Amino acid sequence: MIDKSPLVEMDKGPSPVGVARRVAPTLSRPIKLRLAGVSKAFRSANGTTTLALQDINFEVREGEFVCILGPSGCGKTTLLNIIAGLDRAGCGDVLCNGRRVKGPGMDRIVMFQESVLFPWLTARKNIEIGLKSRGLSREARRVRAMDFLRLVHLTKFADAHPHELSGGMRQRVALARSLAMDPEILLMDEPFTALDAQTRWILHYELQNIWEKTGKTVVFVTHNIREAVCLADRVIVLSSRPGRIKREYKIDLPRPRDDGSVEVAALSREIMEILRDEIEKVMKEELDEGSCKECDVKCVGVTPDGRPSKTVGAG
Amino acid sequence: MVPRKTTLPKKGLALNPGGSGPAKAHTKKPTPWKNYLAKFGFYAGIVGIWELVCLLHIWPPHILPSPVSVAQTLYTGFEDKSLLIGIGVSMQRLVIGYSISVVLGVTIGLFLGRIKYLEHSLGSAVLGIQTLPSICWVPVATLWFGSGQVAIAFVVVIGSLFVIIISTQDGVKHIPPLLVKNARLLGIEGWRLYWEVILPGALPAIVTGMKLGWSFAWRSLMGAELLFATLGLGHLLNQGRVANDTSLLFAVMVVIVIIGLLVDHLIFATVERSIKRRWGLLVEEH
Ligand SMILES: Nc1ncnc2c1ncn2[C@@H]1O[C@H](COP(=O)(O)OP(=O)(O)O)[C@@H](O)[C@H]1O
Ligand SMILES: [Mg+2]
Numbered sequence: 005m006i007d008k009s010p011l012v013e014m015d016k017g018p019s020p021v022g023v024a025r026r027v028a029p030t031l032s033r034p035i036k037l038r039l040a041g042v043s044k045a046f047r048s049a050n051g052t053t054t055l056a057l058q059d060i061n062f063e064v065r066e067g068e069f070v071c072i073l074g075p076s077g078c079g080k081t082t083l084l085n086i087i088a089g090l091d092r093a094g095c096g097d098v099l100c101n102g103r104r105v106k107g108p109g110m111d112r113i114v115m116f117q118e119s120v121l122f123p124w125l126t127a128r129k130n131i132e133i134g135l136k137s138r139g140l141s142r143e144a145r146r147v148r149a150m151d152f153l154r155l156v157h158l159t160k161f162a163d164a165h166p167h168e169l170s171g172g173m174r175q176r177v178a179l180a181r182s183l184a185m186d187p188e189i190l191l192m193d194e195p196f197t198a199l200d201a202q203t204r205w206i207l208h209y210e211l212q213n214i215w216e217k218t219g220k221t222v223v224f225v226t227h228n229i230r231e232a233v234c235l236a237d238r239v240i241v242l243s244s245r246p247g248r249i250k251r252e253y254k255i256d257l258p259r260p261r262d263d264g265s266v267e268v269a270a271l272s273r274e275i276m277e278i279l280r281d282e283i284e285k286v287m288k289e290e291l292d293e294g295s296c297k298e299c300d301v302k303c304v305g306v307t308p309d310g311r312p313s314k315t316v317g318a319g
Numbered sequence: 320m321v322p323r324k325t326t327l328p329k330k331g332l333a334l335n336p337g338g339s340g341p342a343k344a345h346t347k348k349p350t351p352w353k354n355y356l357a358k359f360g361f362y363a364g365i366v367g368i369w370e371l372v373c374l375l376h377i378w379p380p381h382i383l384p385s386p387v388s389v390a391q392t393l394y395t396g397f398e399d400k401s402l403l404i405g406i407g408v409s410m411q412r413l414v415i416g417y418s419i420s421v422v423l424g425v426t427i428g429l430f431l432g433r434i435k436y437l438e439h440s441l442g443s444a445v446l447g448i449q450t451l452p453s454i455c456w457v458p459v460a461t462l463w464f465g466s467g468q469v470a471i472a473f474v475v476v477i478g479s480l481f482v483i484i485i486s487t488q489d490g491v492k493h494i495p496p497l498l499v500k501n502a503r504l505l506g507i508e509g510w511r512l513y514w515e516v517i518l519p520g521a522l523p524a525i526v527t528g529m530k531l532g533w534s535f536a537w538r539s540l541m542g543a544e545l546l547f548a549t550l551g552l553g554h555l556l557n558q559g560r561v562a563n564d565t566s567l568l569f570a571v572m573v574v575i576v577i578i579g580l581l582v583d584h585l586i587f588a589t590v591e592r593s594i595k596r597r598w599g600l601l602v603e604e605h
Contacts, residue, residue, distance in 0.1 A: 090500055110506045120501040123599050124519045133515060137506025167599025185505065 035102075036221045037064040037087065037189055042096035043246075044082055055246035056082045060096070062240055062249065064189070069215055069222045071232035074242030075279070075286045080225040083247065084193050087223065088114045101188060110137060113187040117194045119174035121166040121181075127153060128162040131181045138185070152180040155214060172203035179211070183218060192224040196231070205263060208234050212260045229272045229279065234263040241275065244282045244289070251278055384566035392570040401555070402574060408550040409540060410578075412468065416475025417536045424480050424532065425525055428487025429517055438488070445484050453478030453539040457546050466547045471540065478539025479532035486528025490521030523591075523598055530587040537579060 042060040045053045056079040064070050074080050085091035087098055089108040098105040100112060121130045131149035140148065153159045156176035166174055175195055182190055196204045212235065215222060226232050232239045239253040253275060257267050366386050372378075373385035380388065396402030431442050456477045457470075464470035494517065502508075502516045518525075544553020552571055559567035595601040 088504065090504075108500075108503045110504070112504070114501070114504055116497060116501065118497070120495070120497050122498065122502075122516065122519070124522070124597060133507065134505035137511075165597060165599060181505075 031065070033065040033067060035063050036066050036068075036100065037223065038097075038099040039063075039087070040097045040099070042083070042086060042093045042098060044079065044086060044091070044094045057086075057093075058246040058248045060247070060249060062252075064221060064223060066221055067219045069224065069235060069237045071236035071239045072223065072225045072242060073229060073232040073239050073275070073279070074227060074247055075244050075283050076227050077286065078242045078244050078282075079247035080227070080242065081193055083242075084114060084191050084223070084225050087189075088112050088191055090114070110185055111188040112191055113182045113185045113189075114191040114193060115175075115178050115182045115195045117197050119166060119171070119178055121174055121177055123166050126163045126165055127158060127169065127177045130166070130177060131184050134181055134185050148184055149180075152184040153177070155183070155217075156180045156210065170203075172199050172207060175199065175207065176210075179214070183214065183220065187220075189221045189223060192222065194226050194228075195224075197226070197228070204231075208263055209260055211235065216259065229275050230263045230268060233257075233268050233271045233275065234261045239275065241278060244285045250282070381563055381565050384569055388566045389569045389573065392564075392566045393573065396567075396570055402570070404550065405552045405555045405571070406574065406578070409544065409552045412471050412544075412548075412551065413475060413536055413540050415468075416472040416540065417479060417533060419472065420476045420479040420483060420532060420536060421529055423476070424483025424528070425487050425518075428484040428525075428528070429491055429513060429521070431484065432488040432491025432521070433513075433517065442488065445481055449481035449485065453535065454542040454546075457543055460543070461547055471543050471548055474543040475536045475540050479536035482535055483525075483528045483532040486531065487521055487525050490524025490528075491517055493524065494520035523594055523600055526587070526591050526594055530583065530591065533582060533587065534579065537575075537582075541575065 039060050039062055042057060043055070044057040045055045047053045060083065062070075072080055072083065082091060086093045087100075087105065089105045089112065100109075105112070121127075122133065125133060128146070128149045131152060132145040135145040135148055150159060150162065153162055156179055158173060158176055158180070161169060161173060161177075166177070169177065178195070196207050199207065208231065224232075224235055233255055236255050239255060241250045241252070242248065243250045253271070255271065257271070261268055370386050373380070373383060377383075384392075393402070427441070427445075431437050431445070453474060456474050460470040460473045460477075464473055498520060499512075499516065502512055507516055540551075541553045541556075544551040545557055546553075548554050552575055555571045556568060559565070559571065592601065
C-alpha cells in the first residue's frame, strides 16, 4: 500500500487528485486534519507564562495546500509541533483522520527549517532509513529512494553526504524523504527560509509541481507573505503572540504560480495590509524588550493584550 | 586600477582582491615531506647529542646508556624473542581489557546520555571515580582477583572505562535534538534509535574517547605489569631494574613509546579523520 500509491500517480502525469481539485470543490473532500480550540502556554524558568497560541480552530481537507502565515514568534512552530505530536496542546483537540493525535506518527511527517538529514548517511540512505520503518525490503527501499530523488532531480547526488550538498539540495533531499514516507499530511515549517532567493524561487516551482503530481495534503508554515500566496490554496493568517486566527484567504490563482507575478504581488499587498498592524505590534514588543528606556514608557499603553506589563519594569 | 589606488589609498588597497594574494601565501601550509624532514632532523639531532654526551663519559653507562648500546639491546631482544614475547603478551592483555572497556563504556555512555536519572546518579559517580589514578586499583585488584590475568584485565578496564563513558555520554548529549525528533517522526524508535541514530550521531566523540581510552589502558597496563605481573613489557622493565640493566630499561621504554605512537597515529588518527570527514565535521584543507 505504502510503496505504490504516490509513485503510480506520479507516472501518470497530472494526478487524479490534481485534476479533481479544479473540478470538484474542496468542501466535498474528506477532512484530514481538524484543530478544535487549541491553546498553548509556555511556563518560563522565572515563573511567568507566555501564551503562544490561543483558541486555534481550522480544518484541512484531503489534498489541500494550506499555508499558515504569521509574524515570527507568533507560535507557528509550536502549532506545527502540536499537530506533529512532538508537543502537547495545553487544551483543545487535534484530530488527524478523525483520530486524536497523541504523539508523533508516520502519518504526519515534518520538514523543518534547517536540514535534519543524518550527516553520516548519504542522500539515498537518508531516505531509506525512514522507509525501513515502513517495513520495506532492502531492494524496495532502494528503488523508492531513487524514485523520490528523481522527483527532486538529485539522482546524481544519491551517494553524496549532506555536507557535500548545498542548502537547497539538502532541503530537496529532506522533501524527498518526507514524501517517500507517504504521510497523510506533510507538515512544513518554513522549509525554504534559510535559502537564498533564487533557490527558494526554484523550489517554489518544484514544490508546486510535486504537489500537483502527488496530491498530498500539506500544511505549510511561513512568515513570508509571497511564499504563502504563491503556494497555498488557502492562507490562514495568525495574529502576533498569542497566535490567533485573524483571517483566512482562498487563493484561486492558476498554477504554477510565480512568486514575482503581478497577481501574487497584488494579493500579497492585500494580506500585507492585514498583517501590518500585527508586525507593528511585534516590533513594538521587540522595542519593549530592548534597552531603549524612553521607548518603554511610550509603549506600555500600546503593548498588545498578551504581554504582562511587568516585563516592562524588569527591562 | 592605478588611479583608483592613488585616489583612495587605504580603502582601495583593502578592497583590492589582489591584496589578499600575499595573505593567502602566508597561510599556506608547508608541504608534508618538508614536515617529515624537519621532524627527522630534530630526532636525529637529539640522538646525536645523546651519543655525544655518552662519549664525554659525564655519567657512567649504567646511569645513561648510549644510543648504540640501547640499539644493541633492542636487536638482541628481538633476536632472542624476549622483547617480542613481551610485546605479544602485553598486547594480548591490552586487547582483552580494552575490548571489554570499549563495549562496556560505549553502552553505559549511550544510556547515560539519554536517561536523565542515570546521568544524575551513575554519571556523577563516574565523574568521581574517574579522578582516581588507575594504579590505585592495583592493590584491590590483587586482593579480589589474585595476581593473574584477571587482575590485570581489571586494572586495564578500570583505567580506560571512564573516559570512554564520559566521551560517549558527551557525544550523545551533543546530537542536535531536532535530529532525534526527526528520527521519531520517521518511525525510528527503541533499539533502532540507539543503533541507527544515537550511536552514529555520537560516533565522532566515541572515537575520540576510544583514542583517549587506549592510551589510558596502555598506561594502566604498564603500571600493573610493573607491579605484579609476569611476562609483558612492564615486567621486562622490572627485570631491567633488578639486573641494573639500564640499556634494557631504555630499550623497553623506546618500544613502549613506538607502540603508543604507532597505534595513536596510524590507527586512531586515521579512523578519527575519516569519520570526521564523512560526518562533515572536518573542513577540507586545500
Ligand atoms: N519550549 C519553549 N519554552 C518557552 N517558550 C517557548 C518555547 N517554544 C516557543 N516558545 C515561545 O512561544 C512563542 C512562539 O514560538 P514559535 O512557535 O517558535 O514561533 P514562530 O515559529 O512563529 O516563530 C515565542 O514567543 C517563543 O518564545
Ligand atoms: Mg518557527
